[in-house]
Amino acid sequence: MRHLLTLLLSACLLAANTPAHAADPVGLSFLSVPVPERHGxxxxxxxxxxLAGGTPILIGVSPLFKGETAQRDAPAAAGDFPLILLSHGGLKSGPFIGAWMASRLASEGFVVAMMRQPDPQTMTSEESIHExxxxxxxxxxxxxxxxxxxxxxAKIDRNRIGVLGFLIxxxxxxxxxxxxxxxxSFARSCGPNGTGVDCAEFARAGxxxxxxxxxxxSRSHLDTRVKAVVVIDPEFGASFTPESLKHISIPVRLINLGTPATIWPGLRISGLKDTIPNARYDLLGDTSQYGAFSECKPGGAAILQEEGEEPLCDDPEGTSRATIHDRLAENIAAAFRTDLPQ
Structure with missing residues (x-):
């Protein structure tokens, strides 16, 4: 079933005219960047x-999820914009899982560089840990x-760089x-009373x-060019050393999706706000961890139920995935406007 879910999550690019999320014009381009640690x-x-122009393109569409429309290679609006580096997904994740957020933040006046992780279909469980x-x-x-x-x-204000991350x-x-x-602490996350999210898969893989x-x-990844971060439902949040968190000097917004009763123990981060000096914690209670995924197609929930997979398309009664996304994007845009240097 996990292989089927990976296939369902895998997204593609299509020429299109109908967006899942209508907003101000959003341009899109693709870059190939050197990543020395991956040797490629x-x-x-x-x-x-x-501005108006470019070629309409639908990105992130899959058998489960709607996509997001952007204007490929459209001329950029005038101005210098903050840059947000976006990393979304677990140890194995679809390539465009964060397209809905990237589109919304771009419409709010940010340039967003979204990482595209390696193909999860070709990655072993042991290799996924390296992520x-x-x-x-x-x-x-x-x-x-x-x-x-x-x-x-687009022109980037190099003094205003942030990172937005979901899950890993x-x-x-x-x-x-x-x-x-x-x-x-990391090793104990899959031990007795551990809160690790991927422990069952690790166990199956031995x-x-x-x-x-x-x-x-344990190595340091500190990058002093980054001036603010927003962290949503991070995995292994409880495995960071308190001493390292105490020395974080930039603003950190911590966000959990769901209620205290529904947040998976391995994703709870309310306790970190008292350790990180410049941290603020927010709880978005009218959603769940599945609100971080793209808006589902009408038949998405039935497909998942039939295959016995996680209810990725389920949202609390009285809410919609699109409304959840709009609210979350507004909160994140406001956080970066406040926390990045002026």
Whole structure:
């Protein structure tokens, strides 16, 4: 079933005229950036405030999810815009899982560089663990490439750079802010009374977290070019060393999706606000962790139920995924406007 879910989450690009989310014009371009730690390059998508023009393109559509429409290679709106590096997804995630957020933030006046992780269909469970230290390295590598690129369609204010992360992307955001993981705490996350999210898959693959490279887990990913981070439902949040969190010097917004009763224990981060000096914690109670996924197609919930998969398309009664996304994007845009240097 997990293989089927990976296929359903895998998104593609299509020429299109009908968006899932209508907003101000959003431009989209694609960049190939060097990522030394992966010994190759990574494709990233760059979303930006745009003028009329370009070619309509639908990105992120899949058998489960609607896509987001942007104007490929449209002329950029005038001005220098803050840059947000966006990392979304768990250890294995679809390539455009964060397109809905990138589109909304671009319409709010940000340039968004969305990381495209390796194909989850070709990644083993053991290889996926390496994403814990590779993804924060991806963020810094992408930022370096963007800073060197003189052909970007939109102008970037290099003094206003933020990172937005969901799930393992949230772990990465805390890492580039200065947090360091404790290997012992990480290993215990899949032990008795542990709160690890992927423990069942690790167990099926015969992976002992005590054997994971301790040096890689505990290394510093601090990137002083980043001036603020927003962290949503990060995995392994409880495994950061308190000492490293105490030394984070930039504003950190911590967000959980759901209620105290519904948030998965491994994603709870309310306790971090008292450890990180410049942290603020928000709870969006009219959603769940599934609100971080794209808006579903009408038949999406039935497909998941038939296959016995997680209810990724279910939202609390009286809410809609589109409304949840709009509210979350507004909150994040407001956070970055406040927390990034003026």
């Amino acid at each position: 390059t990574m494709e990233i998508s760059l979303w930006y405030p745009a 814990i230290w590779l993804r924060p390295a991806d963020l810094s590598a992408a930022l370096t490439a963007i800073e060197k690129d003189s052909t970007l369609p 992307g949230g772990t990465s955001a805390l890492s580039v802010a200065g947090g360091s993981l404790d290997p012992e 992976i002992d977290l005590h054997s994971v490279d301790r040096q890689q887990l």
